Amino acid sequence: MDPALGPPDAMAEKRDELTPMMRQYHDLCARYDDALVLFQVGDFYETFCDAAERTARLLEVTLTSREDSTGEYPMTGVPIDNAESYIEELLEAGYRVAVADQVEEPGESPGVVERAVTRVITPGTLTEDELLASDDNNFVAAVARASGEEDAGADDELAIALLDVSTGDFLATSSTSSEAISDEVSRFDPSEAVVGPDAPADLFPETCMVTPFEADVFDRKHAGGTVSRYFRNPDALLASDAEIRACGALLSYAEYVRGGEHEGERDVTAGTEEDADDAESDDPEDARLEYITHLTRYDPREYLLLDAVALRSLELFEPRAVHGREDATLVGVLDETACALGGRKLRDWIRRPLLQPDGIEARLDAVEELTGSVQCREQLHELLRDVYDLERLIGRISRERANARDLRSLRDTLAVVPDVREQLADADCDRLQQLHADLDPLADVRELIDDAIVRDPPIEITEGGIIAEEYDSDLDDLRGTARDGKQWIDDLEEHERERTGVDSLKVGYNSVHGYYIEVTNPNLEAVPEDYQRRQTLKNSERFVTPELKEREDEIVGAEERADELEYELFCEVRSDVADEVERVQNLADALATLDALVSLSTVAAQYDYCRPEILERESGEGVEIDVEGGRHPVVERTQESFVPNGARLSPEQRLAVITGPNMSGKSTYMRQVAQIVLLAQVGSFVPARSARITPVERIFTRVGASDDIAGGRSTFMVEMDELATILREADEGSLVLLDEVGRGTSTADGLAIAQAITEHLHDEVGATTLFATHHHPLTELAEDLEAAFTLHFEVEQDDGEVVFHHEIAPGAATGSYGVEVATAAGVPEPVVERSRELVAENDDDASEEGLEPRNRAGGSRSAATTDGGNQPESVPADVAAELRSLQMAHLTPVEALTELDRLQRLLEERSREESEKA
Numbered sequence: 001m002d003p004a005l006g007p008p009d010a011m012a013e014k015r016d017e018l019t020p021m022m023r024q025y026h027d028l029c030a031r032y033d034d035a036l037v038l039f040q041v042g043d044f045y046e047t048f049c050d051a052a053e054r055t056a057r058l059l060e061v062t063l064t065s066r067e068d069s070t071g072e073y074p075m076t077g078v079p080i081d082n083a084e085s086y087i088e089e090l091l092e093a094g095y096r097v098a099v100a101d102q103v104e105e106p107g108e109s110p111g112v113v114e115r116a117v118t119r120v121i122t123p124g125t126l127t128e129d130e131l132l133a134s135d136d137n138n139f140v141a142a143v144a145r146a147s148g149e150e151d152a153g154a155d156d157e158l159a160i161a162l163l164d165v166s167t168g169d170f171l172a173t174s175s176t177s178s179e180a181i182s183d184e185v186s187r188f189d190p191s192e193a194v195v196g197p198d199a200p201a202d203l204f205p206e207t208c209m210v211t212p213f214e215a216d217v218f219d220r221k222h223a224g225g226t227v228s229r230y231f232r233n234p235d236a237l238l239a240s241d242a243e244i245r246a247c248g249a250l251l252s253y254a255e256y257v258r259g260g261e262h263e264g265e266r267d268v269t270a271g272t273e274e275d276a277d278d279a280e281s282d283d284p285e286d287a288r289l290e291y292i293t294h295l296t297r298y299d300p301r302e303y304l305l306l307d308a309v310a311l312r313s314l315e316l317f318e319p320r321a322v323h324g325r326e327d328a329t330l331v332g333v334l335d336e337t338a339c340a341l342g343g344r345k346l347r348d349w350i351r352r353p354l355l356q357p358d359g360i361e362a363r364l365d366a367v368e369e370l371t372g373s374v375q376c377r378e379q380l381h382e383l384l385r386d387v388y389d390l391e392r393l394i395g396r397i398s399r400e401r402a403n404a405r406d407l408r409s410l411r412d413t414l415a416v417v418p419d420v421r422e423q424l425a426d427a428d429c430d431r432l433q434q435l436h437a438d439l440d441p442l443a444d445v446r447e448l449i450d451d452a453i454v455r456d457p458p459i460e461i462t463e464g465g466i467i468a469e470e471y472d473s474d475l476d477d478l479r480g481t482a483r484d485g486k487q488w489i490d491d492l493e494e495h496e497r498e499r500t501g502v503d504s505l506k507v508g509y510n511s512v513h514g515y516y517i518e519v520t521n522p523n524l525e526a527v528p529e530d531y532q533r534r535q536t537l538k539n540s541e542r543f544v545t546p547e548l549k550e551r552e553d554e555i556v557g558a559e560e561r562a563d564e565l566e567y568e569l570f571c572e573v574r575s576d577v578a579d580e581v582e583r584v585q586n587l588a589d590a591l592a593t594l595d596a597l598v599s600l601s602t603v604a605a606q607y608d609y610c611r612p613e614i615l616e617r618e619s620g621e622g623v624e625i626d627v628e629g630g631r632h633p634v635v636e637r638t639q640e641s642f643v644p645n646g647a648r649l650s651p652e653q654r655l656a657v658i659t660g661p662n663m664s665g666k667s668t669y670m671r672q673v674a675q676i677v678l679l680a681q682v683g684s685f686v687p688a689r690s691a692r693i694t695p696v697e698r699i700f701t702r703v704g705a706s707d708d709i710a711g712g713r714s715t716f717m718v719e720m721d722e723l724a725t726i727l728r729e730a731d732e733g734s735l736v737l738l739d740e741v742g743r744g745t746s747t748a749d750g751l752a753i754a755q756a757i758t759e760h761l762h763d764e765v766g767a768t769t770l771f772a773t774h775h776h777p778l779t780e781l782a783e784d785l786e787a788a789f790t791l792h793f794e795v796e797q798d799d800g801e802v803v804f805h806h807e808i809a810p811g812a813a814t815g816s817y818g819v820e821v822a823t824a825a826g827v828p829e830p831v832v833e834r835s836r837e838l839v840a841e842n843d844d845d846a847s848e849e850g851l852e853p854r855n856r857a858g859g860s861r862s863a864a865t866t867d868g869g870n871q872p873e874s875v876p877a878d879v880a881a882e883l884r885s886l887q888m889a890h891l892t893p894v895e896a897l898t899e900l901d902r903l904q905r906l907l908e909e910r911s912r913e914e915s916e917k918a
């Protein structure tokens with residue numbers, strides 16, 4: 001265990017003798033033993049002992065020490081004012097951070113000042129804008145099994161719950177397959193996972209912090225109680241015990257990290273179903289997080305499924321190195337949203353493309369309508385730019401972490417809503433009409449903030465200057481008293497000058513002595529009786545009068561009371577606004593949806609996309625994809641010109657074997673088809689002249705071997721693993737992209753595997769498949785298979801140079817042009833020349849060899865012939881034999897070059913041996 005966590009050993013031994021403050025620190029460390037405790041002492045957050053040494057090193061701050069009667073303890077502190085940047089570094093180093101604040105003013109009660117953990121900051125539960133890396137969702141997940149018993153069977157139901165603490169988004173689903181849950185993990189990419197005793201540890205990638213949490217909160221009864229504090233009927237809302245356990249545990253965790261007076265929530269005996277029924281039971285109800293108002297239970301089968309491999313290879317959110325541009329992702333090209341809300345919504349749509357034509361058509365109708373009206377679209381975009389991140393704002397408000405500026409931001413957003421509504425007043429399609437209805441301007445909330453909070457309030461909420469005039473009569477009275485007093489003082493100078501006859505008399509103020517009357521030394525004789533000396537300066541004396549003192553006390557008293565009252569009033573307003581959390585969240589959702597739709601229509605109009613026709617698919621039937629003039633949405637933006645290509649796939653013609661030289665455009669083409677399908681299912685227009693598409697249920701990809709080298713497994717193993725998944729899980733509702741399968745092994749084995757896979761996909765799986773390959777014999781196979789066909793990219797040779805047209809055409813490619821590409825890449829001329837000779841020789845050989853007959857599929861191809869032939873004299877027999885056995889038609893250019901390189905070295909070795917013998 002990390003010695004920086006938990007109660008320091010040095011303190012534990014003598015806990016009872018520690019000073020009360022150090023004992024507090026010790027006890028909080030014991031209570032929050034999985035987190036680094038930052039302990040407020042005045043203006044600093046301090047850590048002690050091992051934690052101090054660790055933080056001093058990590059944060060590069062000075063290590064000091066603190067002594068009490070029990071000894072001297074290392075200590076390190078960071079200023080509270082910029083604690084967030086230090087906390088960020090601690091999080092990056094893999095720590096959770098528990099912030100223990102002073103929760104009363106020093107001297108407020110006898111003894112040591114009270115401290116409590118007011119928040120536990122973990123990667124998955126961030127709420128501070130400074131710590132949240134982006135506007136995107138930041139999820140914490142919890143996973144639970146149905147039974148929760150240690151010996152649970154393999155096909156027990158597994159559930160995952162996901163919560164974004166900063167926005168209140170809360171989702172849950174379950175499945176009997178752990179792969180399906182793993183796919184959901186990839187989809188939502190949580191930064192933290194809370195696990196109970198029975199969760200499979202290998203579900204989460206390394207980037208996700210795994211937080212073990214108390215077993216009891218995962219208990220069915222306890223979890224049911226927790227969920228029912230939030231949602232009326234958990235059993236009707238959620239589909240299984242596993243889901244209830246995951247949701248309940250996650251809510252308990254969210255309550256736990258909120259800390260503060262609710263820290264008792266870690267006491268897991270509270271919150272059973274019986275407690276929840278008892279309206280009077282205070283503790284659990286108090287712990288309730290007001291901003292969690294919706295729970296979306298979904299079935300993964302309602303959405304197009306994309307596993308981690310497909311998410312990566314289709315460049316949805318992460319760019320692939322090849323394009324080398326940050327925004328070279330699908331979300332990058334689609335995101336023209338105006339506000340953070342819309343950006344998150346769009347990402348969610350891309351993460352979960354739809355399957356049901358109705359839902360897709362509803363979005364497409366809205367996109368079409370907005371695409372057709374430039375003015376409306378642009379005005380909406382302009383208006384939406386003034387929309388703040390309402391979800392995070394209302395989250396902060398309901399967590400009592402919002403300041404007056406946050407309330408004004410909410411008010412400013414509400415002020416935009418009537419204009420946004422106005423733009424939708426004449427909408428035709430259902431979706432836009434519905435949004436028009438959903439856009440509640442929350443006039444009451446806006447009015448409240450307008451009345452209560454000044455236009456430009458300060459950041460601080462305890463120093464006054466927040467509450468508007470005429471909002472509260474007591475406050476107005478206090479302010480009046482302070483104002484009158486100040487006016488009296490303003491008049492005092494004039495008055496006293498007249499009374500004393502001293503023209504140089506001045507009235508001033510300083511923070512130590514308060515108000516004073518200053519008289520210079522030559523005039524001291526004129527000082528009246530009632531002046532009381534307060535301060536002697538070099539050339540003057542300062543006085544007060546009993547009346548001035550009295551007025552001063554009055555002003556200070558009134559100001560202090562006004563500040564306190566303002567704070568109270570502010571908290572009341574904030575709490576009244578917090579009561580409307582659900583309405584604000586609903587408004588946020590409507591604005592987010594509108595922004596996402598406007599963004600899709602902006603892209604559609606700007607980049608000449610077309611509305612796809614969505615076809616119904618009966619279950620068990622195959623897929624129809626008919627695209628004319630399609631373009632790759634990402635690649636077309638990264639280069640000057642792009643050649644459009646069509647695609648026609650149907651249940652009768654569903655497996656395309658695509659050949660063509662390197663760099664001709666095979667991979668681009670395949671990804672383009674998949675991205676067009678995916679875009680259509682998002683409800684977006686697509687980069688094509690026309691498109692007719694049946695929604696696909698799942699997209700599988702197996703792409704370039706060098707792309708996916710996962711830790712600890714060879715390239716070939718990764719490839720086979722991904723293939724195994726495809727063969728096991730794909731069906732006629734799937735779209736499968738295979739890019740150069742079988743490269744990581746010998747040519748013969750590679751071809752055999754590719755052939756077997758093609759046959760299996762064709763005969764058994766029935767998935768719509770695009771298969772790019774350098775194994776030319778596969779094109780022959782495609783001709784034998786009823787529902788397979790061939791496509792190719794042709795290139796031209798112009799004066800020895802290869803010219804790429806990037807145009808797809810029916811049939812198989814005639815040559816591989818690998819040698820020409822090698823020339824272009826700068827491979828030395830003699831090697832290229834020799835390659836040409838070999839290609840010519842081997843073409844003859846290859847034409848005599850065929851593919852394994854289908855009924856012998858899987859058998860390895862015949863071994864190389866080693867007997868002589870037309871052996872050139874200068875070539876040693878073994879090298880010649882190896883050269884002859886090379887099957888050039890079956891080698892990729894890189895493999896051919898590697899072979900050539902090896903043979904050239906062998907030749908040189910042989911010549912050296914010969915000359916040494918001679």
Ligand SMILES: Nc1ncnc2c1ncn2[C@@H]1O[C@H](COP(=O)(O)OP(=O)(O)OP(=O)(O)O)[C@@H](O)[C@H]1O
Nearest residue numbers: 641642643644661662663664665666667668669806
């Ligand atoms: N339709 C197109 N119009 C214009 N340029 C294209 C087109 N398709 C591909 N390209 C360009 O050609 C480059 C190579 O394309 P791609 O990677 O798809 O080739 P490939 O045939 O898969 O090559 P390899 O077999 O070496 O993997 C792309 O990076 C892109 O710049």
